[in-house]
Amino acid sequence: MIHPVLSASGRISVSYRLSSPTLRAARALARAIALEQTVEIPEAAVPARLLDLIVGHVERVRRRASAWEAVISYQPRINGGEVPQFLNLLFGNISLLSGVRIEDLDLPPVVLRAFPGPSFGIAGLREICRVTVRRPLLSASAKPVGLTARQLAAICGKFARGGVDIVKDDHSLSDQRWAPFRERVARCQDAVERANAAAGTTAVFFPNLTAPVDQLEDRIDLLRKVGCRGVLVSPMILGLDTVRTLAGGSGLAILAHPMFAGAFFGARHGIAPNVLLGQVYRLIGADGVIYPNAGGRFPWTERACRALNQRLRAPLGAHRPSMPVAGGGVDAHRVRHWNRRYGPDMMYLIGSSFYMQRDLEGAARRVAEALRFS
Amino acid sequence: MIHPVLSASGRISVSYRLSSPTLRAARALARAIALEQTVEIPEAAVPARLLDLIVGHVERVRRRASAWEAVISYQPRINGGEVPQFLNLLFGNISLLSGVRIEDLDLPPVVLRAFPGPSFGIAGLREICRVTVRRPLLSASAKPVGLTARQLAAICGKFARGGVDIVKDDHSLSDQRWAPFRERVARCQDAVERANAAAGTTAVFFPNLTAPVDQLEDRIDLLRKVGCRGVLVSPMILGLDTVRTLAGGSGLAILAHPMFAGAFFGARHGIAPNVLLGQVYRLIGADGVIYPNAGGRFPWTERACRALNQRLRAPLGAHRPSMPVAGGGVDAHRVRHWNRRYGPDMMYLIGSSFYMQRDLEGAARRVAEALRFS
Numbered sequence: 001m002i003h004p005v006l007s008a009s010g011r012i013s014v015s016y017r018l019s020s021p022t023l024r025a026a027r028a029l030a031r032a033i034a035l036e037q038t039v040e041i042p043e044a045a046v047p048a049r050l051l052d053l054i055v056g057h058v059e060r061v062r063r064r065a066s067a068w069e070a071v072i073s074y075q076p077r078i079n080g081g082e083v084p085q086f087l088n089l090l091f092g093n094i095s096l097l098s099g100v101r102i103e104d105l106d107l108p109p110v111v112l113r114a115f116p117g118p119s120f121g122i123a124g125l126r127e128i129c130r131v132t133v134r135r136p137l138l139s140a141s142a143k144p145v146g147l148t149a150r151q152l153a154a155i156c157g158k159f160a161r162g163g164v165d166i167v168k169d170d171h172s173l174s175d176q177r178w179a180p181f182r183e184r185v186a187r188c189q190d191a192v193e194r195a196n197a198a199a200g201t202t203a204v205f206f207p208n209l210t211a212p213v214d215q216l217e218d219r220i221d222l223l224r225k226v227g228c229r230g231v232l233v234s235p236m237i238l239g240l241d242t243v244r245t246l247a248g249g250s251g252l253a254i255l256a257h258p259m260f261a262g263a264f265f266g267a268r269h270g271i272a273p274n275v276l277l278g279q280v281y282r283l284i285g286a287d288g289v290i291y292p293n294a295g296g297r298f299p300w301t302e303r304a305c306r307a308l309n310q311r312l313r314a315p316l317g318a319h320r321p322s323m324p325v326a327g328g329g330v331d332a333h334r335v336r337h338w339n340r341r342y343g344p345d346m347m348y349l350i351g352s353s354f355y356m357q358r359d360l361e362g363a364a365r366r367v368a369e370a371l372r373f374s
Numbered sequence: 375m376i377h378p379v380l381s382a383s384g385r386i387s388v389s390y391r392l393s394s395p396t397l398r399a400a401r402a403l404a405r406a407i408a409l410e411q412t413v414e415i416p417e418a419a420v421p422a423r424l425l426d427l428i429v430g431h432v433e434r435v436r437r438r439a440s441a442w443e444a445v446i447s448y449q450p451r452i453n454g455g456e457v458p459q460f461l462n463l464l465f466g467n468i469s470l471l472s473g474v475r476i477e478d479l480d481l482p483p484v485v486l487r488a489f490p491g492p493s494f495g496i497a498g499l500r501e502i503c504r505v506t507v508r509r510p511l512l513s514a515s516a517k518p519v520g521l522t523a524r525q526l527a528a529i530c531g532k533f534a535r536g537g538v539d540i541v542k543d544d545h546s547l548s549d550q551r552w553a554p555f556r557e558r559v560a561r562c563q564d565a566v567e568r569a570n571a572a573a574g575t576t577a578v579f580f581p582n583l584t585a586p587v588d589q590l591e592d593r594i595d596l597l598r599k600v601g602c603r604g605v606l607v608s609p610m611i612l613g614l615d616t617v618r619t620l621a622g623g624s625g626l627a628i629l630a631h632p633m634f635a636g637a638f639f640g641a642r643h644g645i646a647p648n649v650l651l652g653q654v655y656r657l658i659g660a661d662g663v664i665y666p667n668a669g670g671r672f673p674w675t676e677r678a679c680r681a682l683n684q685r686l687r688a689p690l691g692a693h694r695p696s697m698p699v700a701g702g703g704v705d706a707h708r709v710r711h712w713n714r715r716y717g718p719d720m721m722y723l724i725g726s727s728f729y730m731q732r733d734l735e736g737a738a739r740r741v742a743e744a745l746r747f748s
Contacts, residue, residue, distance in 0.1 A: 038518070082548055085546070096672045174456055210459075238615070239614075242587050244587050297410070319665060351414065356416060
């Protein structure tokens with residue numbers, strides 16, 4: 001049963017890439033998805049009144065390059081206004097199939113309003129960093145794990161003096177014995193504040209809050225006391241709904257890390273980065289979304305990066321735009337190049353490329369100046 | 375740098391399948407992984423003292439069928455004893471690569487002890503169901519979403535009278551307006567208790583606890599009051615560490631659903647089901663682990679299912695075995711067949727195959743009897 005193409009207004013509309021051999025097979029798969037993601041019983045067993053109300057409507061199936069595009073729309077009340085059920089509707093059971101990739105998502109206002117979205121967004125991150133002009137922000141990571149809290153704090157101080165806007169913990173730092181959370185946060189925050197006072201800079205320190213969920217409240221209390229303004233989190237590890245609660249309630253800006261999410265980015269099966277990072281991470285409240293930039297250590301194309309930048313900044317209900325954060329092996333010497341291509345509403349996260357230079361402060365200063373005066 | 379093959383004792387040992395073109399490329403990728411998952415900076419920038427202490431040790435790289443097997447061992451203290459950092463070490467940044475699949479995992483006692491493991495396990499689930507002989511358990515799902523709480527409760531009652539051991543919510547049921555959580559749980563639990571009283575059966579009702587994380591405590595309080603003994607959760611959606619806190623503290627048995635996890639099960643890239651469902655889900659506390667059985671709606675082979683059954687029951691430190699739960703389209707008429715192949719320490723979860731028969735109670739009774747007297 002193929003429904004006539006409707007305006008998506010009022011319904012959740014999901015666009016899938018299906019690797020089916022024929023149009024007939026693609027249509028059958030689309031219908032199977034519409035059932036699997038809703039009633040999860042065969043069509044013949046669905047009570048008549050629920051066939052139209054609950055089962056997804058297959059809006060269209062058509063050829064698209066070497067595969068098929070199917071659009072299925074869903075009744076918005078089916079997700080109960082909850083992030084977990086929204087994720088279930090999106091890719092719950094069909095994650096267990098193969099050759100099904102979610103490529104686009106169109107959400108009605110009632111669903112968009114159920115998410116917190118970014119509390120700070122692009123403008124709010126600039127405010128936190130006291131950057132009053134429309135230029136890209138520069139971020140750098142304190143690492144590696146295994147250094148002491150004093151050593152990491154010294155690195156933070158160098159980056160701050162060099163003009164880095166956001167000095168953040170590496171995502172591998174949590175509460176390891178070499179640099180326990182409490183000590184590390186206190187020392188790193190102090191080092192950044194001292195550097196600011198001495199050098200007239202305005203850097204902020206964002207620690208890694210990807211921690212056991214039953215310790216989050218205590219860690220957040222500590223961060224507030226110490227004066228931190230934002231944190232790094234890994235939504236796929238912490239749980240996407242847990243990040244939603246942080247965004248709504250912590251008062252801290254949130255930089256979302258893509259770790260553990262890469263399994264979803266298959267070319268044939270999964271969820272396109274534009275949807276998972278570009279829409280879902282923003283909806284649950286990421287003020288900045290880190291992704292692996294083209295030309296770095298991960299196999300992302302410039303085209304995919306540009307599309308994600310655009311998606312994070314595009315209108316999405318009443319939600320603030322999220323800051324695209326290019327990382328994953330950005331070469332300090334190529335930041336000018338990317339800046340010309342990606343525009344001013346960006347953050348660059350530089351790690352290895354700084355650490356390969358002896359003078360961290362000098363290395364940071366060269367990039368900071370390039371971004372300030374480009 | 376290839377280290378001599380060590381006994382894994384004392385270290386976290388991860389076995390990867392690498393889709394590299396040559397041995398040389400596979401070795402380079404293994405070394406890149408050992409760095410990426412730990413220090414995340416180039417080898418030349420790693421402080422000398424951390425090269426051996428923190429960077430992973432490449433234990434071996436060898437040909438394996440059409441790909442390469444690499445074994446890398448890690449210092450256990452690097453994960454700080456926390457689930458989020460453990461997941462980061464396992465598949466954090468390398469999830470963003472392609473052609474890297476985790477196929478096995480060997481954990482030292484210090485890491486195994488940091489996880490709660492199942493509070494009930496196979497024996498505990500049988501106790502909850504008052505099953506005193508070593509036979510498979512039978513489970514059935516109340517669905518579909520869109521029915522009222524009264525209608526779902528009537529279905530629960532039929533399954534209970536038919537001899538189903540665990541009547542559970544479908545994973546799509548949360549707090550939708552058609553059957554709000556509070557009303558549904560009260561009615562379904564009551565229906566199962568009445569059926570038990572009338573028919574002399576011992577069924578239990580497990581509701582779906584995959585809910586907004588800031589509502590979990592309230593929902594658990596309600597379940598305790600109503601008298602529920604266990605719940606269904608979806609770890610990949612709720613967050614694996616959130617499930618750990620439930621396992622340790624809720625007093626409820628946990629059935630883990632594989633939804634949203636399928637993106638990890640790629641043949642070339644991801645985490646093998648044996649590791650993610652067979653080890654990680656068990657370690658965070660799943661008493662039963664649902665998977666899509668061979669011959670159902672999902673493309674799993676019998677071989678993969680048998681391997682997972684075995685892994686869930688195998689020794690894992692001092693942790694209890696988890697109950698393998700075959701679902702995802704198990705045909706009621708073929709349960710005898712699977713029972714001969716999978717043995718008694720199993721649960722069968724039947725949905726569609728019951729709903730395709732008019733008489734739910736009779737359909738359940740035939741399978742329940744087959745399992746009792748096989």
